[in-house]
Amino acid sequence: MVEAIVTRNLTKKFKDLVAVDHVNIDVKKGEIFGLLGPNGAGKTTLIRMLCTLLAPTEGTAKVAGYDIIKEDGKVREHIGLVSEKMIMYDRLTAVENLKLFGKLYNIPKDTLEKRTHKLLKLVHMEKWAKSQIGTYSTGMKQRINIIRALLSVPDVLFMDEPTLGLDPQSTTEIREFIKRINIENETSIILTTHMMVEADMLCDRVGIIDRGKIVALDTPRSLKRIIGGEDVASVDIEIPNLTNEMLEALRNQPTIVSVVRENETHLLIRAKGEDAFDDIIDTIRARNGKIAFVKSLEPSLEDVFLHITGREMRAEVSSKVKSFQGGGRHGPPALSRRVR
Ligand SMILES: Nc1ncnc2c1ncn2[C@@H]1O[C@H](COP(=O)(O)OP(=O)(O)O)[C@@H](O)[C@H]1O
Ligand SMILES: [Mg+2]
Known part of the structure; x- marks a missing residue:
């Protein structure tokens, strides 16, 4: 696999509305790529097309080397999706939920058990593994939601607004997990966010999306240089x-x-x-x-x-966005104030 994602003129229209408008992006293998834009910009629609959940109106795309239209089954085998909506059963424990999804992916029992154990550890959830998901905080649920998408060891992981609605502490933790998943498993990650600070902290490159169009695409550093x-x-x-x-x-x-x-x-x-x-x-x-x-x-x-x-x-x-006090060049940059 050379590129994790390649799109060419990828477009989605809902009647008169062009939700995704001739998008051309190349996401490198092992990269964390951010799609940054306000609500309604077309982020989720783009992700859904790449995950084969929505057919494009125009254009093509390859994910993990496979065509999203002609080889949709292959695409699904190689991706994981952390969607905006969590699909999990509150009455079941974390382990039971993961087992259920593991079966859907046809993962052999032994492998599934090993992976579940390893993934629960990755997100510091071993202690609550046998509690019902319904008793969890939103942040805890999101951790399980994320590792659920990792059960199949995807080459490309899609995360749609992974920290949306989480408290500050969970947000920080989830961001750390995202970094770790990317580094430890060399998983290519494409994440959407409407938070500048998130894109800046996590992403190797960022595509800014506005009204369905990519209006800028570069490293956070270069974008800021603009x-x-x-x-x-x-x-x-x-x-x-x-x-x-x-x-x-x-x-x-x-x-x-x-x-x-x-x-x-x-x-x-x-x-x-x-x-x-x-x-x-x-x-x-x-x-x-x-x-x-x-x-x-x-x-x-x-x-x-x-x-x-x-x-x-x-x-x-x-x-x-929180401001930053007392550090220096090496601390997190303050993003709350405009330089003019
Ligand atoms: N199934 C749909 N039918 C009609 N319009 C839709 C549908 N899904 C999304 N849209 C519209 O497409 C635009 C982009 O939406 P979306 O991709 O959800 O944006 P984002 O994820 O960036 O907030 C919005 O104007 C939204 O209302
Ligand atoms: Mg969205």
Whole structure:
């Protein structure tokens, strides 16, 4: 298998509505590919076509090397789907649910038992393996829903909004599991999300989808460069003992593009280059400056969406994004603020 997914002009119309509009994507083997777009953009429709659950109106696609129309059975043998809706039986335990789905896939009993054990361990659910699913929290259910899709050891795993509706802790955990599945099993993953931060954290490459069309496709880093320029970092920093000397030193740093003094103690700094963030911190510390608060304001994928489509993504998106305090270049980037 060369490419996990190849689509050519893949299109789905519902009467007059073009839900997926001539989509061309190539997902590499072993890649985590994100489809990022607002509600109604066409993400689920695209996924359903690739999973052979919905026939395209136009165009072609290959998944795991097989044609989604002519070789739909083969496609199904090589994929797993974590759909938006969980299909599991509340009255059954996790193990019983998994057994049931294992039978549907014709997995031999011994193999199924081994896999179930291994997968429950992967998502830290061994302890609750024999409890009824109905007693689980949504986050716990989603863990079982995910490993259910892994029972057949798919080459390509589709995940449609895998963290939608989960609490923050479960969201973080599920994201870690997704990374681990990708690394340990070399599973190619295509996931949809309307959360910028999720695409940014998880995906090797991201296709931004809007009104059925892929409007941008690249690594999160490159997408952010579209609006941020080369390695530009913006830093929001609070220095309780800020002096004019510190300010002057910062302004004389070659990596620093601009320093705006917001008030007595608060600066907004824009800098260029790989070491820009470290330069800022070092310059302040060398003059005994105390750093009470620092936040790196990288351009977010949300900015990219706005830049490309001229429209904001839904408000619910940004309210879910947490800001980041006290780290540096090596911490998670803050995606909550716009750099302008
Ligand atoms: N079975 C269907 N019949 C008619 N319209 C549909 C159907 N499924 C989806 N749509 C429409 O297609 C568009 C894309 O929907 P969907 O793929 O679910 O978007 P997303 O998953 O990005 O939120 C929406 O306008 C939606 O209302
Ligand atoms: Mg959807």
